[in-house]
Amino acid sequence: MSSMDAFWKRFENKKKEGGRATPSSRQPFRIVKKEANVSAEDSGGGSEVQAVDPDILKKVKKNKRKRIQIKNDDYEQLMMLSVPVRFPQGMSLYPTQKLMIVRILAALKNSQNVLGESPTGSGKTMALLSSTCAWLKQYIDEKRESKEKCAVHGNFMRHEDDEDSKDGIKKEEDLAKEDIKPVIGAAPKKKEDLFEEQWNDDFIPHSPPTAAIVKQEVNAEVKKEAKPEPVEQKTSECTCLPRVRIYYGTRTHKQIAQVVKEFSRLPYANIIKHTILASREQSCIHPTARKQPDISQYCKEINSANGIGCTFKTNMRPRFEKAAPMRDHLQNNGTVVFDIDEVVETLATSYPQLCPYFSTNRILTQDADLIFCPFSYLVDPLIRNSSDVTIKNSVVILDEAHNIEDTCRDAASFTFTEKEFDDSLLSFRLKRIAIDTILSKNTAEEELAQMEDFSITMKEFRTHLLYLEHLVLEMLRWVRQVAQHAKTPPKSRQEGFKSCTMSSDNLFASLTDPENGIDLFTPPQSPKHAAIAASFDTITRHNEPEMQAMDQFKPSSTAIVCIEKWLYFQTYFGNQQYQTTYRLNVSVEPVNYSGRFNNTFDGDSTMNTSYSATNRTRNSAGPRNMQYKEENAWVQEAENDGDEWIDTDSSPTGHKAIFEGCKTSVSLWCMSPALSFFDAFSETRSIILASGTLCPMDTLKTELGMEFKQQVEGDQVISPDNIFAAVLPIGPHGNRVQCTFRNTSDPDSPFYSEVGSIIKYVCSNVPAGILCFLPSYRVLEQLKTCMTRNLSMKKIETKKVVLFEPRRSSELSNVMDQFDAAIFNPKNFGPTINGALMFAVFRGKVSEGIDFADDRARVVISVGIPYPNAMDDQVNAKKSYNDMNSKEMGILTGDEWYTTQAYRALNQALGRCLRHKNDWGAMLMIDERLERQTGNLQSGAVSARVSKWIRAQLKSYPSFKTFNASFREFIERQHAVVKKEELEDEI
Numbered sequence: 001m002s003s004m005d006a007f008w009k010r011f012e013n014k015k016k017e018g019g020r021a022t023p024s025s026r027q028p029f030r031i032v033k034k035e036a037n038v039s040a041e042d043s044g045g046g047s048e049v050q051a052v053d054p055d056i057l058k059k060v061k062k063n064k065r066k067r068i069q070i071k072n073d074d075y076e077q078l079m080m081l082s083v084p085v086r087f088p089q090g091m092s093l094y095p096t097q098k099l100m101i102v103r104i105l106a107a108l109k110n111s112q113n114v115l116g117e118s119p120t121g122s123g124k125t126m127a128l129l130s131s132t133c134a135w136l137k138q139y140i141d142e143k144r145e146s147k148e149k150c151a152v153h154g155n156f157m158r159h160e161d162d163e164d165s166k167d168g169i170k171k172e173e174d175l176a177k178e179d180i181k182p183v184i185g186a187a188p189k190k191k192e193d194l195f196e197e198q199w200n201d202d203f204i205p206h207s208p209p210t211a212a213i214v215k216q217e218v219n220a221e222v223k224k225e226a227k228p229e230p231v232e233q234k235t236s237e238c239t240c241l242p243r244v245r246i247y248y249g250t251r252t253h254k255q256i257a258q259v260v261k262e263f264s265r266l267p268y269a270n271i272i273k274h275t276i277l278a279s280r281e282q283s284c285i286h287p288t289a290r291k292q293p294d295i296s297q298y299c300k301e302i303n304s305a306n307g308i309g310c311t312f313k314t315n316m317r318p319r320f321e322k323a324a325p326m327r328d329h330l331q332n333n334g335t336v337v338f339d340i341d342e343v344v345e346t347l348a349t350s351y352p353q354l355c356p357y358f359s360t361n362r363i364l365t366q367d368a369d370l371i372f373c374p375f376s377y378l379v380d381p382l383i384r385n386s387s388d389v390t391i392k393n394s395v396v397i398l399d400e401a402h403n404i405e406d407t408c409r410d411a412a413s414f415t416f417t418e419k420e421f422d423d424s425l426l427s428f429r430l431k432r433i434a435i436d437t438i439l440s441k442n443t444a445e446e447e448l449a450q451m452e453d454f455s456i457t458m459k460e461f462r463t464h465l466l467y468l469e470h471l472v473l474e475m476l477r478w479v480r481q482v483a484q485h486a487k488t489p490p491k492s493r494q495e496g497f498k499s500c501t502m503s504s505d506n507l508f509a510s511l512t513d514p515e516n517g518i519d520l521f522t523p524p525q526s527p528k529h530a531a532i533a534a535s536f537d538t539i540t541r542h543n544e545p546e547m548q549a550m551d552q553f554k555p556s557s558t559a560i561v562c563i564e565k566w567l568y569f570q571t572y573f574g575n576q577q578y579q580t581t582y583r584l585n586v587s588v589e590p591v592n593y594s595g596r597f598n599n600t601f602d603g604d605s606t607m608n609t610s611y612s613a614t615n616r617t618r619n620s621a622g623p624r625n626m627q628y629k630e631e632n633a634w635v636q637e638a639e640n641d642g643d644e645w646i647d648t649d650s651s652p653t654g655h656k657a658i659f660e661g662c663k664t665s666v667s668l669w670c671m672s673p674a675l676s677f678f679d680a681f682s683e684t685r686s687i688i689l690a691s692g693t694l695c696p697m698d699t700l701k702t703e704l705g706m707e708f709k710q711q712v713e714g715d716q717v718i719s720p721d722n723i724f725a726a727v728l729p730i731g732p733h734g735n736r737v738q739c740t741f742r743n744t745s746d747p748d749s750p751f752y753s754e755v756g757s758i759i760k761y762v763c764s765n766v767p768a769g770i771l772c773f774l775p776s777y778r779v780l781e782q783l784k785t786c787m788t789r790n791l792s793m794k795k796i797e798t799k800k801v802v803l804f805e806p807r808r809s810s811e812l813s814n815v816m817d818q819f820d821a822a823i824f825n826p827k828n829f830g831p832t833i834n835g836a837l838m839f840a841v842f843r844g845k846v847s848e849g850i851d852f853a854d855d856r857a858r859v860v861i862s863v864g865i866p867y868p869n870a871m872d873d874q875v876n877a878k879k880s881y882n883d884m885n886s887k888e889m890g891i892l893t894g895d896e897w898y899t900t901q902a903y904r905a906l907n908q909a910l911g912r913c914l915r916h917k918n919d920w921g922a923m924l925m926i927d928e929r930l931e932r933q934t935g936n937l938q939s940g941a942v943s944a945r946v947s948k949w950i951r952a953q954l955k956s957y958p959s960f961k962t963f964n965a966s967f968r969e970f971i972e973r974q975h976a977v978v979k980k981e982e983l984e985d986e987i
């Protein structure tokens with residue numbers, strides 16, 4: 001019986017015995033003091049086989065995984081810039097890949113940065129991985145030699161070698177910590193303590209890197225050492241090379257899974273150790289935790305000093321607190337190269353069952369040389385500083401980096417809602433009152449005084465709560481003041497909507513307004529910033545024995561995140577170099593209005609990217625939670641139920657709504673990506689930005705504010721015969737087609753009937769998968785209505801299963817399953833069905849990160865040019881910022897930037913269908929304005945926006961008849977080739 005079968009048998013038996021294998025009902029969130037007889041279920045299990053989230057078990061049953069055979073001895077090798085680069089046996093590199101590898105190796109050797117643009121299907125990921133892994137392998141050898149020769153660590157190394165080989169991490173950890181955090185004036189900690197500290201540190205939301213906190217920490221260290229210990233005199237300098245890790249960032253876990261698949265093919269798997277960083281929402285297996293609206297908070301609570309604990313975490317002690325046994329455990333369960341789903345499924349069903357979150361984020365990071373993670377772990381300061389991410393000396397790869405500017409601007413932008421402030425105020429106040437109540441009984445302090453090791457009294461804790469309570473009150477006063485400037489925009493389509501965007505000077509003035517009792521400009525060097533940071537530090541300290549008694553008085557996560565965001569904003573805004581990049585936006589929205597939240601691109605859109613009012617105003621925790629919410633739509637659902645502003649009199653704090661019946665929010669928008677990009681990556685060894693659509697590269701470099709000495713633009717590897725690219729300026733009925741707001745607003749416009757007819761024509765003539773991208777959900781809905789009304793949808797449904805991109809991320813995988821099923825088993829859907837048609841929106845979930853190779857997409861139809869919404873305040877603020885600074889900073893003008901945004905999104909969507917060298921497909925662009933992208937009209941450097949490799953094939957057709965002839969010829973030729981190949985296979 002295999003171990004998996006044995007597991008299932010035990011699991012089923014357990015269910016029959018006590019019914020504890022799956023939770024019968026949702027358990028309320030509560031904190032229970034540790035007791036001897038805590039039930040197994042409450043603690044996440046507690047018996048031999050523990051209940052895990054049933055959805056994970058369903059996935060395990062569905063995805064029967066095969067053991068991966070690692071063939072590290074079976075490879076081909078090329079010497080490139082004196083580095084042996086290995087590839088899978090039988091693989092030959094494209095010239096584009098070779099060029100990219102050489103440029104990356106040159107950059108890594110000289111600590112330089114790289115910009116790499118390479119079309120989809122040209123082997124970009126393989127080039128990125130093989131070059132960096134080859135260089136790192138060589139570097140690790142050099143580093144080992146440097147340690148052996150090091151006067152400080154050489155002897156020590158030899159002495160510890162045996163132990164090193166057992167756990168594989170101790171020396172690396174010590175040296176890495178020395179590299180990263182030199183301890184000022186403090187005696188070095190014992191090696192054994194380092195891990196314990198890291199473990200206990202799991203639940204500490206790290207405070208911002210402010211001078212005050214550093215100073216405070218140093219003072220604390222000095223205090224602790226009232227009697228200074230003799231410091232070992234070092235007679236020699238350390239000559240060890242620093243530890244270098246590779247961070248491979250992409251936008252989503254789906255993309256990470258694809259990159260990991262490529263990594264598993266390389267002969268570096270198992271030589272270069274890897275791990276994945278993922279949130280608890282992605283990786284927690286505790287059945288009760290998974291049902292909570294805030295899994296992280298629940299996890300922290302149950303694992304806190306007074307919590308009931310989680311058996312999946314407890315099972316890790318002590319053996320699996322080290323990376324080497326953890327890797328052995330995974331390997332013994334058939335998992336060597338893993339993505340997040342695989343590691344979750346393995347650890348949920350292994351024996352013992354272990355927490356995947358702590359395993360991947362805390363344990364495997366100890367010895368991992370290659371760390372895969374979503375962008376936010378690298379770019380967002382709040383997430384980066386609360387994770388085990390060590391950017392210094394690392395090599396950072398940002399794949400699919402075409403949106404890096406937006407991502408960076410988002411990372412340094414912060415939104416606060418009136419309700420968020422009021423909730424924070426309430427939380428600070430309630431906790432303070434709780435202490436007041438206890439203190440008034442005059443017994444608690446006496447009790448606490450008898451406790452060993454407590455260093456903070458309730459009175460001190462109360463002082464910090466009160467200080468932050470007053471700070472939030474001051475913030476609310478500030479919001480009330482700035483909100484008075486909000487006006488109804490002239491072209492507002494929303495009743496009661498008000499907005500206002502102010503310059504950085506006005507923002508500064510609003511923060512320093514003594515007349516209204518506002519003194520909120522607190523740069524990092526200021527005493528007030530230090531005081532806020534000190535209070536924040538105190539109320540967020542977790543798991544320290546002396547703080548355990550204070551756990552019950554800690555404020556809500558909303559309150560903590562609110563102060564944390566404020567501290568980060570002040571740290572950035574306090575930097576004079578970047579102060580002028582900030583804009584203050586006030587937005588007032590009636591609570592019952594829902595349309596506004598979908599109005600962003602081209603008059604309205606969708607989106608999970610920059611300039612989305614959806615994210616900015618609904619996201620109470622600011623950019624930090626974006627990734628989290630994208631991946632967990634149920635959080636959005638929960639928020640949608642509870643994020644509305646309460647009525648005037650219902651706030652328990654007594655706060656009176658600034659505008660009755662409206663939700664008021666303030667956004668602090670950063671206009672320059674350079675701020676957070678420099679903050680994140682200035683200490684890396686090399687940063688590599690790669691994508692199929694990075695152009696224009698020159699302005700990208702200037703916007704990001706860093707030097708990229710190595711640059712590469714790869715060529716398309718797919719034969720021109722396999723690519724059909726057309727602009728359709730005219731529809732089958734002879735009307736010119738232009739996807740403007742005016743045309744799309746009119747349901748009777750010929751625009752919809754022409755677009756519908758083109759889609760119907762394509763679906764009737766091309767089997768397999770068809771993708772159709774529209775500028776917004778509004779246009780998509782309208783098109784659907786028109787096509788239903790004129791029966792073209794009905795006709796399409798005789799050939800295709802018609803699907804629509806869901807608005808919620810959680811629903812995407814179901815839709816994709818149906819899409820695949822209709823393509824690969826069409827007869828299950830009806831005798832005439834030959835594939836599927838998917839309607840989606842530009843910049844949406846389908847437009848990037850999903851591989852539509854071969855039959856999954858034979859035609860991509862794009863409708864319109866996806867310009868950002870010209871009515872969006874942030875878009876306009878960015879345009880005028882660029883206009884003001886384009887000459888001085890060498891960045892694009894506002895209009896150029898605006899157009900670039902549109903074409904990057906268009907190119908991304910078009911790139912869905914051509915995924916590898918032998919793939920073929922057609923790209924049909926419906927909009928007469930795109931004629932300028934073809935050779936039919938004069939195309940200069942400015943107007944040529946469609947990707948170079950598409951433009952080479954791009955033709956505009958003066959009539960639908962001429963298009964029809966060419967398109968049919970292309971499709972028939974491709975099918976003839978396919979049929980011939982199939983015939984040859986049979987012979």
Ligand code: SF4
Nearest residue numbers: 284286299310313355
């Ligand atoms: S994240 Fe891990 S430790 Fe936390 S509740 Fe989930 S399984 Fe337990």
